[in-house]
Amino acid sequence: MNRDMFTIAICCLLVAPTLAGELPAPIKRSALASSPVPPPPANPTNRVADDPAARQFGQALFFDPNLSSNKEVSCATCHDPALGFADGKPLAEGLKTGSINTPTVLGTAHHRWLFLDGRADTLWSQALGPIESDLEMGGARTDVVRYLAATPKLAEAYAAVFGPLPDVSNQQRFPDGARPGTPQWESMAEQDRASITQAYANLGKAIEAYERQLEPGESNFDRWVASIRSGTRDDAIMTGAAIRGFALFAGDAGCMQCHFGPMLSDLEFHDLGLPPSDPAAAPMPGRGAGFPLLRASEFRADGPWSDAPKSTKARRAASARIGPEHWGSFRTPSLRNVAATAPYMHSGQFARISDVLRFYNTLEGQVRRHHHAEAVLVPLELNASQLLDIEAFLDSLTGDRPPNSLCVPPEGFGIPKP
Amino acid sequence: MQFVSAKALLIGMALLLAGCASTGHSGLNQSNVTEDGRYRVTWRKTTPEAIKANEYFEMFVEVDDLRGNSPPQDFRFDATMPAHRHGMNTVVNATRTDDSTWQLQDLNLHMPGEWVMTFDVTDENGVLHRASETVILE
Numbered sequence: 001m002n003r004d005m006f007t008i009a010i011c012c013l014l015v016a017p018t019l020a021g022e023l024p025a026p027i028k029r030s031a032l033a034s035s036p037v038p039p040p041p042a043n044p045t046n047r048v049a050d051d052p053a054a055r056q057f058g059q060a061l062f063f064d065p066n067l068s069s070n071k072e073v074s075c076a077t078c079h080d081p082a083l084g085f086a087d088g089k090p091l092a093e094g095l096k097t098g099s100i101n102t103p104t105v106l107g108t109a110h111h112r113w114l115f116l117d118g119r120a121d122t123l124w125s126q127a128l129g130p131i132e133s134d135l136e137m138g139g140a141r142t143d144v145v146r147y148l149a150a151t152p153k154l155a156e157a158y159a160a161v162f163g164p165l166p167d168v169s170n171q172q173r174f175p176d177g178a179r180p181g182t183p184q185w186e187s188m189a190e191q192d193r194a195s196i197t198q199a200y201a202n203l204g205k206a207i208e209a210y211e212r213q214l215e216p217g218e219s220n221f222d223r224w225v226a227s228i229r230s231g232t233r234d235d236a237i238m239t240g241a242a243i244r245g246f247a248l249f250a251g252d253a254g255c256m257q258c259h260f261g262p263m264l265s266d267l268e269f270h271d272l273g274l275p276p277s278d279p280a281a282a283p284m285p286g287r288g289a290g291f292p293l294l295r296a297s298e299f300r301a302d303g304p305w306s307d308a309p310k311s312t313k314a315r316r317a318a319s320a321r322i323g324p325e326h327w328g329s330f331r332t333p334s335l336r337n338v339a340a341t342a343p344y345m346h347s348g349q350f351a352r353i354s355d356v357l358r359f360y361n362t363l364e365g366q367v368r369r370h371h372h373a374e375a376v377l378v379p380l381e382l383n384a385s386q387l388l389d390i391e392a393f394l395d396s397l398t399g400d401r402p403p404n405s406l407c408v409p410p411e412g413f414g415i416p417k418p
Numbered sequence: 419m420q421f422v423s424a425k426a427l428l429i430g431m432a433l434l435l436a437g438c439a440s441t442g443h444s445g446l447n448q449s450n451v452t453e454d455g456r457y458r459v460t461w462r463k464t465t466p467e468a469i470k471a472n473e474y475f476e477m478f479v480e481v482d483d484l485r486g487n488s489p490p491q492d493f494r495f496d497a498t499m500p501a502h503r504h505g506m507n508t509v510v511n512a513t514r515t516d517d518s519t520w521q522l523q524d525l526n527l528h529m530p531g532e533w534v535m536t537f538d539v540t541d542e543n544g545v546l547h548r549a550s551e552t553v554i555l556e
Contacts, residue, residue, distance in 0.1 A: 029556075257529055266472050268507050268528045312474075319511060319524035325504045374504040 023247075028228065030250035030260070035225035037262045037336070040109035040212050044308035045301040046124045046205045048161055049212060056410050057157040058210030061203055063409035063418060064154075066147050067131050069138035070095065075130065075207065076418045079105045081407035084340035085214060090277060090348025094136035099284065101348040104341045106402070107216040107334050109208070112267040112316065116330045116346050117290025121317040122306075123211055124204035125299035131203075132179050140179040141200040142168065148199075153413050162202045166195040180298075197298070201305035213406055216263075216336035217399025221246070224396070238396050244386075245393030253360075253380050253390065258332045264397070269329035271373050275365035277347040283369055286346070288327035291320065324372035339395045353394055357387045452539060452547035457490070458482040459537040459549045471530040471555040474508075477522045478515075481539050489517035492540035497525070497533050530555045 023031070048054035061067065065074040073094045079085045085105040092098040100116055108114070114126035130136035131144065146168045148154045158165055168174040173192050178184035185193065220237050227234040235243060249255045258266050269287040276283065294317055299305055302314035330346040344350045350359065359365070361380045382390070401407070409415035449460035463469065464476045481490050495512060498505040511523040527533050537549040 026556075257531060260530065261472065266528055268472070315524060316474075319508045321505075321507055321509045323505065326507075372503075374502050376502045 023228070023233075024251075027247050027250050030256060031225045031228055031246065033260070034250075034262060034264060035222045036218070037107070037110070037216055037222070040215075043109075043122060043124075043208070043212075043313060044311045045122050045306040045313055046208055047307040048202075048205050048209055049124075051161060051209055053157070054161045054206045054209035055213060056210075057154075057161055058203075058206035058208065059406065059410045060154065060157065060413040060415055061207050062210055064413075064415050066151075067137060067139050067144050068095070069140075069143075073137045074418065075105075075127070078102045078130075078136070080418065081402070084337050086341040088342065090343050092136070094130065094133070095138045096135045098135045099281075099347065101343065101346055103333060104337060105211055106214050106399075107263060107336050108214070109212040110263045110267075110334070111265075111331070113269075113290075113294075113331055115290060116333075117286050117293075118269060118320075118331055119290040119293035120297065120299070121294060121301045121320075122299075122313070123208040124201070125297060125301070126204075127207035127211070128200060128204040128299055140177045140182070140184075141196050142174050142178040142184070143176060144203065145196055145199045146174065146176075148203075157413075158199075158202070158206075161206060162199075166192075166199055168196070198305065201299060204299070205307075210406075214402050215399075216334070217401060219336070219397050219399040221393070221396040222399070239392055241389045241392035242396040243393075245389035245391065246396075248382070248386055248390055249393055253382065253386075255390075257376060259335050264335035265332040267332065269326055269331055270376060271325070271327070271329040271369075272345075272377060273328075273363075273366040273368050273373065274345055274347075274349055274359070275367055277349045283328060284346070285327055287322065287329045287331075291322040291326065294320065324370070325374045328369055328373070335394060336397055337399055339398050353391050354387070357390060361387060448551075450537070450549040450551050451484070452537075452549045454547055456483065456485055456541070456547050457539045457549070458484055459539065461537070469527060469553065469555065472526065472528045474524065474526045477525065479520045479522060479537065481518050481520075481537075483518075488542045490539045491542055491544065493520050494538040494540075495520075495522050495525075495535070496538070497527055497535045499529065499531055499533055501532060502529070527553070527555055 043049045062075045065072050065077070067074065078087045078092050078094060079102065080087055087093070087102045090101060092100055092102040103116060109123055114120035114123060115129070120126040120129060131139045132141065145165060148158055149165050149168055155165055173188065174196065175184040175187060178188060224234065224237040227237060258270060260266060271286070294300065297303065300317050301311070302309045302318055306314060308314060339353065342351060342353070344353065344356050350356045360377065361382055363377060363379045408417050449458055451458050460480045460482070462478045464478060466473065466475060469475055479493065479495065481493055483490070493512065495510050496505060506526060507528055508524045508526050510525055513521045515521050531554070533553050533555065535551045535553060539547045541547060
């Protein structure tokens with residue numbers, strides 16, 4: 001009997017009987033703390049975050065490619081409902097290929113920081129970034145507002161939530177292609193820039209209202225935990241492998257150091273020393289670049305376009321800290337629906353979950369880029385069977401898909417299905 | 419995500435046996451003495467009442483001069499995870515509310531595991547006095 005087989009046999013002897021009976025108390029506590037997913041936390045910085053009319057307007061915007069410079073790229077291009085609201089690609093592809101893997105939008109309203117480098121602190125401010133990014137949609141806020149004004153259904157929908165759009169008919173006052181950093185923007189009067197930016201911020205708030213409905217969905221894991229909570233634990237809901245995998249995940253493997261709570265994420269930033277997908281490329285600073293962008297953002301939760309700049313939510317950006325250990329760190333992803341959102345890691349380094357687990361198991365190829373790097377990871381040294389068990393647990397986190405009505409453009413806006 | 423009471427208790431007992439004044443972490447009005455015995459630092463959790471991993475909280479800290487009656491010049495709080503080689507991801511907002519009391523806001527111990535909280539008191543001569551406390555979050 002080789003070492004792996006021996007370990008499997010021991011595990012079967014020790015673990016299986018234990019899990020077949022009463023769950024070990026720490027494992028049970030971890031299960032109960034990991035499910036169900038509560039509603040997204042309130043966001044007072046967006047007064048229309050849960051407004052039904054804003055939700056529908058935001059859904060139209062999410063699927064509308066006319067917000068982009070070439071009229072071909074929408075939010076749904078990278079956040080495709082058919083691909084778990086991600087894109088299935090290692091790196092995001094909008095107008096150009098980016099340097100970051102597309103995170104899913106499912107459950108995104110639970111995150112404390114948005115973008116994998118945390119450059120935004122609200123979902124509405126996140127939604128505004130890609131529209132004006134040359135890598136993604138390449139739009140400009142004046143063009144977007146002009147497009148809305150020229151599209152009666154969208155203008156009506158905007159007005160129903162926020163009041164009338166600003167009058168942008170004067171091309172000299174509101175030149176095409178005007179966004180911060182462009183000469184056109186600099187040519188505009190401060191008051192005109194403010195009115196356009198207010199309208200632009202409102203679009204982000206409507207998109208947030210739509211995205212807040214995109215919850216991870218109830219999974220087999222949630223159903224299993226519900227049975228534990230009710231006192232009628234039903235292991236038939238999960239596979240035996242998935243239950244053993246959860247026990248490892250919450251126990252000896254230590255995955256819950258970072259992946260805990262209902263979203264299975266600490267919502268913060270870590271540097272795993274991942275091997276780069278392109279060894280010739282410059283190392284990515286992650287939070288080291290995202291933090292100054294957050295600080296400089298006009299759309300911060302405590303900024304002028306926030307609906308509650310003095311709220312507790314708004315305090316988070318003001319109190320955020322950057323340290324040497326944050327260089328190269330990225331936000332801990334939620335593991336909800338993880339099986340549906342390959343490839344993995346911030347640069348899509350790993351094609352399959354098994355590749356991710358293999359990295360954690362050996363740390364082969366890990367790159368320590370500086371001596372300030374944190375030291376959370378140690379090789380798990382699990383056997384093949386245990387790795388399969390953890391993978392089975394991760395599979396059990398796949399939730400019910402959002403209603404079909406949320407996965408297509410809303411009726412009546414004339415927006416084609418992606 | 420409450421404290422791991424058994425381990426915390428063991429650490430607390432060890433500190434008590436070593437002559438420290440640690441009183442554990444699960445309730446209010448916990449205190450410790452700086453390493454040189456000059457100051458007693460008492461901290462009181464406010465919102466929420468128990469520290470949980472990755473949940474923002476606030477504390478009031480009172481600093482008593484055990485050898486005299488000079489108010490401290492300054493007070494600083496920090497918390498780190500030595501095993502992980504990182505600290506908090508927040509800048510603690512410390513507001514002095516009277517000669518010997520500080521209100522600490524924006525605290526967040528964002529991961530489970532062992533954290534070391536440090537309470538640094540600067541005396542009237544600029545000398546630093548440190549009390550520390552280990553807490554273990556589940």
